[in-house]
Amino acid sequence: MKSLLNEIRGCTICKNHLPHGPNPVLSASIHSQIVIIGQAPGSVVHRTGIPWDDKSGDNLRSWLQMDKHTFYNPDVVALIPMGFCYPGKGKSGDLPPRTECAPQWHEPLLGQMKGVKLTLLIGQYAQAYYLGDQVRPTLTDTVKNYEQYLPAHFVLPHPSPRNNIWKARNPWFEQDVVPALRKSVAEII
Template sequence: MENLLQEIRQCTICEEHLALGPRPVVSGSRNSKIIIIGQAPGTKVHKSGIPWDDASGRQIRKWLNVTEDEFYSQNLFAIVPMGFCYPGKGKSGDLPPRKECAPQWHNSLLDKMPNVELILLIGMYAQNYYLKGKAKRTLTETVDNYPEYLPKYFVLPHPSPRNRFWLTKNPWFEQTVIPELQKRVKNLIAI
């Protein structure tokens, strides 16, 4: 597992497309119980090299109801973004994750984590890739129908502060989905 992680961290497959250059961010172990599959690192994470080391990370930890130590325990959580490097700035936020990463690395990573009991699919890129034709027409519909994807996948919107409007417009998410997420996570990490 460690060799594979090192190989990913040295990846330069899409270097020519990365304004800030490659700096793949990934973590996990053979013992990881939960995999978090998000989009791609932002500029702050690109600089620090620490996954979810930003406002989105604080929000996801709050949703999961875990401490920072628990979140960064590779025996509990593996962090495997759709794109391992910061993709660059777009018109309204960051560019989408590079398409090379997931097909190149995800299967190899998941194969080396036999103890995974839950995969969190955060945002449409992860949901569309993993759910294939089972994702609904919109992210809202997919998240609203989260029980359809259990027990393997738990679907979530991105925890970015930019999604404040979505959270305000969809109060059911924090009222019904988050408690179910927290219950499942608590049960898995308590073992």
């Protein structure tokens, strides 16, 4: 695993498409029990090199009821984005994750983690990639039907503060999904 992580951290496969240069950010261990597959690092994470080291990470840890010590322990949680580098800014937020990363690196990474009990698929890119034709027409429909994907996957919206309007329009998320997520996570750790 150490060799693979070093190889990923040195990856430059899509460097010509990255306005801020490559800086692959992830955390994983062969002992990881929970895998969190998100979108791509944002600008803060690109600078710090620490996965989920921003307001989105704060929101995610709140949803999980997980402290930073546990969250950043790779023997407990693997943090693997769909795109390992910050893709840059678009018109309405960050650009989508680069499509080269997941096909290149996810299978070798996940193949070394034999004790995974739960995989969180955060956002539409992770859900489309891993659920294929089982994904619903909208992210809202997918998340609302989260039980359909258990026990292997737990689907979530992105915890970005930009999604506060979505959360306000969908109170069932905080009422039903978050407690179920916390229960699933608590049973593992």
